[in-house]
Structures are given as C-alpha cells and as structure tokens.
Amino acid sequence: MELINKQLESLFQQNVKSIFNIDSNIEIQSSNKKGFGDFSTNFAMVNSKSLGKNPREIAQNLIDNFAKNDIIEKLEIAGPGFINIFLKKEFIDSEFNKIGKENYNFSFLDTNKNIVIDYSSPNIAKRMHIGHLRSTIIGDSVKRILNFIGYKTIADNHIGDWGTQFGKLIVGYDKWLDRESYEKDPIEELERIYVKFSVESEKDPELENIAREELRKLQVGDERNSKLWHEFIDISLKEYDKIYKRLDITFDLYNGESFYNNMMTDIINELTVKNIVTEDQGALVVFFDEDTNLHPCIVQKKDGSFLYSTSDLATIKYRKEVLHADKVIIITDERQQDHFRQVFKISEILGEGFDYDKVHVWFGIMRFKDGIFSSRKGNIIKLNDLLDEARQKVRETVEEKNPSIPVEEKELISEVVGIGAIKYFDLSQNRTSPIIFEWEKVLSFEGNTGPYLQYTYARIKSIFRKLKEENIDYNKDSKIILESDIERDLALILLDFPNIVVKAAESYRPNLIADYLFETARAFNTFYNSKSILKEDNKDIMNSRITLSDKSAYILKMGLDLLGIKTVDRM
Numbered sequence: 001m002e003l004i005n006k007q008l009e010s011l012f013q014q015n016v017k018s019i020f021n022i023d024s025n026i027e028i029q030s031s032n033k034k035g036f037g038d039f040s041t042n043f044a045m046v047n048s049k050s051l052g053k054n055p056r057e058i059a060q061n062l063i064d065n066f067a068k069n070d071i072i073e074k075l076e077i078a079g080p081g082f083i084n085i086f087l088k089k090e091f092i093d094s095e096f097n098k099i100g101k102e103n104y105n106f107s108f109l110d111t112n113k114n115i116v117i118d119y120s121s122p123n124i125a126k127r128m129h130i131g132h133l134r135s136t137i138i139g140d141s142v143k144r145i146l147n148f149i150g151y152k153t154i155a156d157n158h159i160g161d162w163g164t165q166f167g168k169l170i171v172g173y174d175k176w177l178d179r180e181s182y183e184k185d186p187i188e189e190l191e192r193i194y195v196k197f198s199v200e201s202e203k204d205p206e207l208e209n210i211a212r213e214e215l216r217k218l219q220v221g222d223e224r225n226s227k228l229w230h231e232f233i234d235i236s237l238k239e240y241d242k243i244y245k246r247l248d249i250t251f252d253l254y255n256g257e258s259f260y261n262n263m264m265t266d267i268i269n270e271l272t273v274k275n276i277v278t279e280d281q282g283a284l285v286v287f288f289d290e291d292t293n294l295h296p297c298i299v300q301k302k303d304g305s306f307l308y309s310t311s312d313l314a315t316i317k318y319r320k321e322v323l324h325a326d327k328v329i330i331i332t333d334e335r336q337q338d339h340f341r342q343v344f345k346i347s348e349i350l351g352e353g354f355d356y357d358k359v360h361v362w363f364g365i366m367r368f369k370d371g372i373f374s375s376r377k378g379n380i381i382k383l384n385d386l387l388d389e390a391r392q393k394v395r396e397t398v399e400e401k402n403p404s405i406p407v408e409e410k411e412l413i414s415e416v417v418g419i420g421a422i423k424y425f426d427l428s429q430n431r432t433s434p435i436i437f438e439w440e441k442v443l444s445f446e447g448n449t450g451p452y453l454q455y456t457y458a459r460i461k462s463i464f465r466k467l468k469e470e471n472i473d474y475n476k477d478s479k480i481i482l483e484s485d486i487e488r489d490l491a492l493i494l495l496d497f498p499n500i501v502v503k504a505a506e507s508y509r510p511n512l513i514a515d516y517l518f519e520t521a522r523a524f525n526t527f528y529n530s531k532s533i534l535k536e537d538n539k540d541i542m543n544s545r546i547t548l549s550d551k552s553a554y555i556l557k558m559g560l561d562l563l564g565i566k567t568v569d570r571m
Helices: 004-020 055-065 089-096 130-149 164-176 179-184 186-203 206-219 223-247 257-273 308-321 334-350 383-401 407-427 450-469 485-495 497-507 511-530 539-562
Strands: 028-030 039-041 072-078 082-087 114-118 152-156 278-280 283-286 297-300 327-333 357-363
Touching: 004 028, 004 039, 004 055, 055 072, 055 082, 082 089, 089 485, 114 130, 130 152, 130 223, 130 327, 130 357, 130 383, 130 407, 130 497, 130 539, 164 186, 164 206, 164 223, 179 186, 186 206, 186 223, 206 223, 223 383, 223 407, 257 283, 257 297, 257 308, 257 334, 283 334, 297 308, 297 334, 308 334, 327 334, 334 357, 383 407, 407 450, 407 511, 450 511, 450 539, 485 511, 485 539, 497 511, 497 539, 511 539
Parallel strands: 114 152, 114 327, 327 357
Antiparallel strands: 028 039, 039 082, 072 082, 278 283, 283 297
C-alpha cells in the first residue's frame, strides 16, 4: 500500500516536469485545517526564485495546466502561494479499503540497515525505579517503530555492571549486610547498604578509600570480590527480567560495561598511535579544537584506570566490527549530552571502524512535584511499586464502572490499562521536555491519555459484540460510503497513519504517534456519537460504518502496539 503523500509527490513531479521543465523534490503534507484541502504543498513558494516568478503566478500556472488524473478532485491556491489538494472520493474509497489488507510500502526509505538501539541500562544492585522508565519505554517504542518500517534492529541493554559502586557495595556487604534480609530480598538489601555507605562515608571519608581499594582488587581479578560481583549481577538481572516482562520489553543483548574491559587498552593504544591523546598530569586526555566547543575528555586516569568515555569508544568499535552496525541510537537523559558529544567527536577523529552513523537521543528528566530522584539518597519510587499502584487504581475504577466483569478479566484489564496508562503518559510527552508525574493525569479517562484510547478501542469492540449477540448480518467486503464530512475526515485520518510513523521514526519521537492516536480516537468518538451504526436502516450505509469502525480499531491497536501498549476488548 503506497503512502498517499508519496503518490501525490510522484504525480506533482510529473506535472512540474511537463509544465516547467524542471526536476524538483516536492514535499506533500497532510492538511490539519478544515477547508484547506486534504493535502498541501509549498512547491510554488520554494521554487519562486529559481523560476523567476511570484509564487501565486507559479501556483496558478501549475493548476491551469495540471493533467487530469484519478487522484485529485481539485487544486486551490491559498495565502502567498500554498497549493491545497482535494482528493477524489473514489480514490479515498479505494485507498481506504486497502487498510488491513495490504502492507504499507516504505520502499522509498533505505531500510537495509542494521541499527543498534542502546536503552534502559540500569545499574546493577539497584532496583529499577521511575527514573529508568523513560529510557526503557522510549527505546522500546523507537525499536518497534523502526521494525515496523522494515529496519533490522538489535536491542542492547548496556547495563551498568562495572565501576565505583561495586567497591562501595563490597564494603557495605562486609560491614552492614543483614544476612536474613539478603536471603529474603537480596536486591532490596543491596540497595539499603548502598544508601548506608553514602550516609556513613559523609561521616567517615576514609570509607571512600577503602571502597576504591576493593574496586581495585575486583579490577585485578581478586577471587572473592569477583564472586560477589557475579552474585550481584545475577540477582539484579533476575529482578530486572520481572520488570521487563510486565512492561513487555525484550532485548537481544545484555552487553554491560564490563564486557568491554579487555578492549580498552587497545583503544588507548589506538588513540596514542594516532596522536589523539596528550599526557596531562599523568592522565591521558583528548583536547578538542576550539570550534568544537567541547571540554577536554579524560580517557585514562593517572592511576591507569579507564573512564566511561573509554568504555563507550570500545562499545562503538565492537558494534561496528562484530554487530556490523550501520547506525547506533543511544537513549539516555539530557545530562549525558556533553559526554556523548565528546565520545562521538573522538570516534570521528579515530576514523575507520569508529566513524559511522551515531545518534544520541536524549530526553527530559521525570520528576514528582517535590523534586528529582536519587538512589544515593534513597528517595526513589521503585518501578514495580509504581506499576502495582497503577494496576490497583485502575482495578478500583473497573470495579466501579463494570462490576459484572469476571474477576480474572478484571485483573487482566487492570494490569494492561494501568501499565498502558503509565507508558502513554510518558510517550505522549515531547521527548525533550521534563515531565512532572501526576496520577490524576496518568489515569484520567478524558483527554490525551492511555485510558481514553483504551476505552475508545474497547467501545469499538463492543460494536462487534453486539453484532454477534444480535445476529446482525454484516458484509466485510461491502463498499465504503463516506456519507458525511465526519466519516470522510475519519477515513483520511486513518489513511495518514503510515506517514505519521515515518515522521516519528525520523525524529525518534513516539509522541507524534501518541498525538495521532488521540486525534484518531477523538474523530472516531465524534463519528460514534453523531451517527447511527447498528441501527442504521440503510444496509449499505450500516455496513460502511461498521467497516469504518473496524479499521479505526485496527489502526488504534497497531499504533498502541508501536508504543508498546496492549489493548483490552472491554473495560
């Protein structure tokens, strides 16, 4: 199924070539203003200078000489030279009938690429908390979107399984571990002693030196410390897997920071051979040209230890040489922008094996009204607790609104809608904006929320339950009849879905899909509330409206799936 804007672009290019004898890349946009056509183009304005005429004159010339075709009903000039495009009803009908029957054609994109997506990346021996949510679900959504278009992706959970926290944990383990608590809930006990270390080290700074020594022993292969380290990792991964399962998140790789330890000496050697590093007070540092506006980057401390920058350079090389990545997308919060600018610049200087397409997709931090989360201070909201609370709140609403639903189904609805609500609240926000988490907004059944979309989908499914219950004869292959503007508008919105997906993929912004789904749900509910469906006397119109409902459900479900959100048939 070819995208409508691509069909229009091809048609316009043919006519522009014939009328003006020029080859031009023409961009066609779907219209978002009633009365201004179904699509529009600014071709006349963009090419005014090259053609030596004012935009309205160019537009009028194009309209007057545009060849008759099976797609466009009429063209109109708007404003300084925009061309508004109105589609033929027969064309809309034909394209609409393809929804759900034909796969979308994304062949205009070069999808024959391997893309590594790096997201989630929690630190070992700490529970996943609300601060991990954004990277995890944005990354998963980006992966789903790219897969839908046809890209090959590798989901890599670059876990934090190396670094200074392990020295602190080993000290805490030796000094303050409660064995009974550890056996009952190991990760909670590890988290407690980590916070305890932070508190006690402020009173006794010598603890930091002890922790550094334990880390050094781990780094050189001390048997006991290595055993503890592996134990902490195993405990943590089991805990994370439970969360990921609830969130319907999967990964292809769990290559943590430690995976690259043996590669970092080679990175330093390569930086040295290529004269990229400079010794400065015993440390090895990369200094950048002034025009880069980047601070110097330490790649090896004077004690010989490596930093995140070194590890990330090793990761970049591995992903190219072993995973055969054509592109890497790394998803973290906004605080790591400078770090990745440095690392990407160094990889560019290193050249072959390092210099390929890399994107840092950053997002604003999520907060509650009373501030940011910190695992060091222990003021975090555990992700599992958050999901449990969402499930419970939805359970109460379902019990109130539909008590006759069987208990087992209520539990399923509560889990799906609760988790979906949290995901949607996050993904519907502008990715680069900070988020203030508020339960009232998350779980509302009104406005741009997950429950509103879930309820709209369930409302559509109720139509098909009534069809079955009342034994109404429905012809799935009936001709679509867009009797009113409301129906026509809904059909055009549904047809715009693949175009929105492409925009979301290009900008790594799942919120574009969320906004689109909200628009779709609103358009469907307007149609549902204003038009008779199952009680329509005209059989052909009834069949058409059922089909319109069916395809609305299809698009809503597919769009929610791209956000990693499941659906339920009733609420």
